[in-house]
Amino acid sequence: MCRGLDSLPSTCLERAKELKALFGSLLQKSDHSITGTGQSKKCNKLRLNINEPLKWKESFENLLSSQNGLCLFRAFLVSEFSEENIAFFLACEDFRAAKPAKLATKAKRIYDEFIRTDAPREVNLDHVTKAIIKENMEHPSQSCFDLAQSKIYTLMEKDCYPRFLKCPTYLELSRQTKTG
Known part of the structure; x- marks a missing residue:
């Protein structure tokens, strides 16, 4: 289960909130684009293919090879203190x-x-x-x-990845993907 962001140490809190907001905005945008102002250049301006989150569930390798998946997984790991x-x-x-x-x-x-x-x-x-x-x-x-x-x-593959797939942020993103 994803932990609340308020329980993170202050150094991690900003980055986790930034990434969560970045992906949270994805759920509200019809064109499925993500834009942010964070430190990570790779996560600043991303485009999400409509089926991309569903591919992340197929394998851990698919998740890590996706720039968007890697950013979301990293935010999840911040919330998990790992x-x-x-x-x-x-x-x-x-x-x-x-x-x-x-x-x-x-x-x-x-x-x-x-x-x-x-x-x-x-x-x-x-x-x-x-x-x-x-x-x-x-x-x-x-x-x-x-x-x-x-x-x-x-x-990560045996422990963190299965928890990531059950995380509310990922579940909501995949639900939105399935419903278009």
């Missing part, structure tokens, strides 16, 4: 595409933000995975976070 999971997943995607000269710097940033004990956005990983990453940090390669990214992806 936005660090998708942030880590996306940071790993960005890292994998980085030029070799930037790998060490980016690896350190990801490690400091998401992996190390007491990291500001620490993801929930077992100590064995963390130890493997720590070893990988000595000579970072584009695959040094693959195991952790896979574990976080599975966590």
